[in-house]
Amino acid sequence: SYELTQPPSVSVSPGQTASITCSGDKLGDKYAYWYQQMPGQSPVLVIYQDRKRPSGIPERFSGSNSGNTATLTISGTQAMDEADYYCQAWDSSTVVFGGGTKLTVL
Amino acid sequence: QVQLQESGPGLVKPSGTLSLTCAVSGGSISSSIWSSWIRQPPGKGLEWIGEIYHSGSTNYNPSLKSRVTISVDKSKNQFSLKLNSVTAADTAVYYCARRVQTTVNAFDIWGQGTMVTVSS
Numbered sequence: 001s002y003e004l005t006q007p008p009s010v011s012v013s014p015g016q017t018a019s020i021t022c023s024g025d026k027l028g029d030k031y032a033y034w035y036q037q038m039p040g041q042s043p044v045l046v047i048y049q050d051r052k053r054p055s056g057i058p059e060r061f062s063g064s065n066s067g068n069t070a071t072l073t074i075s076g077t078q079a080m081d082e083a084d085y086y087c088q089a090w091d092s093s094t095v096v097f098g099g100g101t102k103l104t105v106l
Numbered sequence: 107q108v109q110l111q112e113s114g115p116g117l118v119k120p121s122g123t124l125s126l127t128c129a130v131s132g133g134s135i136s137s138s139i140w141s142s143w144i145r146q147p148p149g150k151g152l153e154w155i156g157e158i159y160h161s162g163s164t165n166y167n168p169s170l171k172s173r174v175t176i177s178v179d180k181s182k183n184q185f186s187l188k189l190n191s192v193t194a195a196d197t198a199v200y201y202c203a204r205r206v207q208t209t210v211n212a213f214d215i216w217g218q219g220t221m222v223t224v225s226s
Contacts, residue, residue: 001168033212035152042201042216043152054214086152088212093165095142095154 002091004098011104018074020101022087025068032070033088034063036081037100043086047072079105108133110202110217118196118224124189128202128217134183135160140205141185142213143176145198153198157205158185192224 004024012018022032032050035043045054047063050070060075070089074081082105087098114126128141135141142157156166158176166174170189178185189196199221203213 031211035213042219043213044216045210045212045214048210048212048214052210054210088152094167095157097152097154100151 002089002094002096004087004089004096006085006087006098006101008099009102009104011106012074012077014079014105015076018077018081018103018105020072020074020085020087020103022070022072022098023068024070024089024096027068027070027089028066030065030089030091032063032065034061034070034072035086035088037084037086039083046085074103077103077105081105108204108215110204110215112200112202112217112220114200114220114222116221116223118192118222119226120193120224122190122192122224124187124192124196124200124222124224126187126200126202126220126222127184128186129182129184130204131183135178135180135185138206138208140207141176141178142203142205143187144201144203144213144216145196146201146219147195147198155187155189155200194224196222197224198222 034047037043050065051063062073109131111129140157143155175188199219201219202217204215
């Protein structure tokens with residue numbers, strides 16, 4: 001079965017750039033999606049089809065996908081961005097989620 | 107604004123069947139919309155369970171396929187999940203979510219989630 005691998009945790013200082021990676025076999029040949037989940041809340045879509053932002057998502061969120069790695073980048077990270085982030089892709093007609101990355105802003 | 111709301115028992119006995127319903131308001135289960143169930147065990151990550159199209163076509167997570175049934179009732183604008191032969195490993199927050207295939211093609215709207223505990 002297809003697997004997506006994320007680092008368990010990433011730390012960033014306020015105002016700096018945070019990068020969260022998601023690795024999978026030939027992931028660049030698929031679309032990658034990213035979700036943000038605050039504690040006790042439902043996930044929120046922040047990036048779809050590799051690099052597109054849904055309405056209402058700040059411009060500081062961006063995405064890329066090439067080779068075996070997709071990356072979620074948060075520029076000028078704010079304290080409010082501290083959350084768990086999950087990548088997602090499709091393998092045939094099956095949805096696959098990465099294990100999640102806890103972003104700490106300190 | 108489309109909203110999703112899960113409902114169902116919060117406690118299920120081992121070997122029993124977990125049954126949940128997701129009510130859709132502010133919109134209809136219509137063409138191009140896949141309706142999904144996703145779960146999250148306490149302190150763990152997201153796991154996709156499966157989805158159903160408005161026509162009734164389904165896709166399931168291969169690891170759960172033998173125990174899962176997802177159905178849709180367009181007249182009531184809701185869809186349902188049944189998971190049988192449950193064990194403690196099925197304890198999780200269960201979310202319903204929407205995917206519009208022709209646009210974002212991602213889970214852009216989620217329910218608030220409902221906690222289901224499997225215990226005797």
